[in-house]
Amino acid sequence: MPSKSVGAEYIKGLWEENPVFRQLLGMCPTLAVTNAVINGIAMGLATSFVLILSSLVVSSLKKLIPSQVRIASYVVIIATFVTIADRFMAAFFPPISKALGPYLPLIVVNCIILGRQEAFSSKNSVGRSLVDALGMSTGFILALLVLSSIREILGMGTFLGHQVMGAWFKPWIIMILPAGAFITLGILLAVALVIESKTKKRKA
Amino acid sequence: MELITLFIAAILVNNFVLYYFLGICPFLGVSKKIDSAFSMGMAVTFVMTITAVVSWMINHWILIPYNLDYLQIVSFILVIAALVQLVEMFIRKISPPLYQALGIYLPLITTNCAIMGLALLAALKDYGFAKTVVFGVGSGLGFTLAIVLMAGIREQLDLADVPEPLKGAGIALIVAGIMALAFTGFSGMIN
Numbered sequence: 001m002p003s004k005s006v007g008a009e010y011i012k013g014l015w016e017e018n019p020v021f022r023q024l025l026g027m028c029p030t031l032a033v034t035n036a037v038i039n040g041i042a043m044g045l046a047t048s049f050v051l052i053l054s055s056l057v058v059s060s061l062k063k064l065i066p067s068q069v070r071i072a073s074y075v076v077i078i079a080t081f082v083t084i085a086d087r088f089m090a091a092f093f094p095p096i097s098k099a100l101g102p103y104l105p106l107i108v109v110n111c112i113i114l115g116r117q118e119a120f121s122s123k124n125s126v127g128r129s130l131v132d133a134l135g136m137s138t139g140f141i142l143a144l145l146v147l148s149s150i151r152e153i154l155g156m157g158t159f160l161g162h163q164v165m166g167a168w169f170k171p172w173i174i175m176i177l178p179a180g181a182f183i184t185l186g187i188l189l190a191v192a193l194v195i196e197s198k199t200k201k202r203k204a
Numbered sequence: 205m206e207l208i209t210l211f212i213a214a215i216l217v218n219n220f221v222l223y224y225f226l227g228i229c230p231f232l233g234v235s236k237k238i239d240s241a242f243s244m245g246m247a248v249t250f251v252m253t254i255t256a257v258v259s260w261m262i263n264h265w266i267l268i269p270y271n272l273d274y275l276q277i278v279s280f281i282l283v284i285a286a287l288v289q290l291v292e293m294f295i296r297k298i299s300p301p302l303y304q305a306l307g308i309y310l311p312l313i314t315t316n317c318a319i320m321g322l323a324l325l326a327a328l329k330d331y332g333f334a335k336t337v338v339f340g341v342g343s344g345l346g347f348t349l350a351i352v353l354m355a356g357i358r359e360q361l362d363l364a365d366v367p368e369p370l371k372g373a374g375i376a377l378i379v380a381g382i383m384a385l386a387f388t389g390f391s392g393m394i395n
Contacts, residue, residue, distance in 0.1 A: 024373055027232070028317045032225035072285065079278040087274060102324040105277045109317040111229060177388060178223055182381030186374045193369040 006131050013135025019112045020143035021192040026112040030144060031181040032103050037160050040148030041141070042096045046089065046104060048137030050081040051113050052130065059121040059129035074117045075108070082108045112140060150184055151175045207338050214342025217391050220318050221350040222384040224325070227318030231351055232376050234309070241355035245348025247309045249341065251291060252322050255284055256340025259323035260333055280323045288313050318347060353383065 004012075019025045029047070033039040057077050058065075065073045086104050089097040097104065107113070116136055121129040152158055155175030157165035174180045220226045227248070234244045259280055267273050292310045296303045313319060322343055326336045357379055366375050 024232070027228040028225050028321075031228065072282075075281055075285065076278065079281050083274060083277050086277065102321055102328055105324050106226075106317050106321055108277055108281050109320045174385070177384070178225065179381045179385035179388065181225070182377045182384055186370070186377030186381060189377065190367070190369040190374040193374070197369070 006128070009128060009131045010135040010138075013132065013137070013139040014142065015139070017136075018139040018143060018192075019115075019136055020140060021189060022196075023112075023115075024189075025115055026110045026140065027185075029103050029106065029110060030147065031178075031185060033100055034144055034148035034151055034181060035155065035176045036099075037145070037148045037152050038096065039099050040144035042089070042093070043100060043103065044137070044141035044144045046085045046100075047107050047110060047112070047140055048133075049085050050078060050107050050110075051116060051137050051140075052133045053081045054078045054113060055116060055121040055129040055133035056126060058117045059124060059126045062122050065122075070122065071114075071118070074114060074122075078113055078117075079108045112136060147181075147184060147188065150188075151180055155180060207334060210335060211338050211342040212393070214339055215346040215349060216387065217393065219346045219350055219387055220321070220343045221347055222380065222387045224321060226321040227316050227347055230309075230312065230316055230318075231347075231354060231380070232373060235351050235354040235358055235376070238352060238355045238359060240309075241351045242348065243305050244309045245344070245351050247313060248316065248318060248347050249344025251284075251288060251310075251313050251319055252344040252347075253337065253340045254287060254291065255319050255323055256326060256336045258283055258287060260326065260331075260336045263327050264333075276324070276327060280320060284319050284323070318343070350383070354380065357383075 013019070015022070017023060020027070020030050026047070029043050033043040054074070054077050058074055061073075061077075082105060085107065086097075089100070089104060116133060120132050124132070149159065152160075153164060154172045157163060157169045157171050172180070175184065214220075218224065221228065221231050230244055230248070235241050262279055262283060263273075263276065267275060267279065288310060292303075295310070322340055326339055331339055354376070358376065361375060361379070370378070
């Protein structure tokens, strides 16, 4: 892995190792908060904030943390940043904080974050971990954006609260219900697999 | 009466998996066989009940009296991690057969967002002690119900002709969607 260029380290998070579509990590927030685009973006940014700062701290402290207690230490580091994000949202964006409810504090158990610390930041330099965290964050935000756009447009006929569908459009209520989240993500995963196998065939 | 309503609501209406989207990872990962799905469900119910009790005590006896509620996230996650470890050691000593049955599922539960979600939701909704316990047991049973149903469907799905790209997680999510749709039928039960 160290032979990878910095650019490739970033790009891999977007598609090749996209946390949601390829690795199936962080499914709970992905499904729960994507009923509106604004919630998806807020969740994506909050998760990125926690991921990037935790990666920075873990990668700079990796020599100091004994490996027996590493998971507990990572969890405390992550929980600290989640608390900061949670308090910040509650203070400056109360409506969004209310809409996200328990899912904002639940970033602490988002497997993307702990997964990156264990798989990457604990073994790589600070700079590389930062690039990796940025790539994963972008991939996560992209996935949330795709899912929440589909659900908001079909479920309410709006995008970020603006009407985009004509008056003829009858909103599909199911899309903003939990069932819509599961079905849309299931179909998106299949689409991602089809694209992946097509590009692989072309390369071969 | 209120407690019974809460209990039924936690199992059917506000199902942890199909309504709150909590515990999706084990729901997708451990739902290939009914036996293991049931063990996972029982392990989660067990830990959830204890977590509900302990997190309530910490919240109401330590965090709130001393105005430390901003430490909720850090303290809950540490308590859950420690609790799972403790429960694991305890079961291994007291009941080796149960330990064998739950096996690898116990440590997996630490990172299960359903447990953390339960502690946070109970704190958020400001439930009293009795309500918190009932909510914990009900949510655990709801999780068990969802994961066992899912495993039952997936055992049948193995024999079905599923399109290649949908195999695995894709079809599982769509099945979960249809289950969620069926469960919304229960929402009329409780107002």
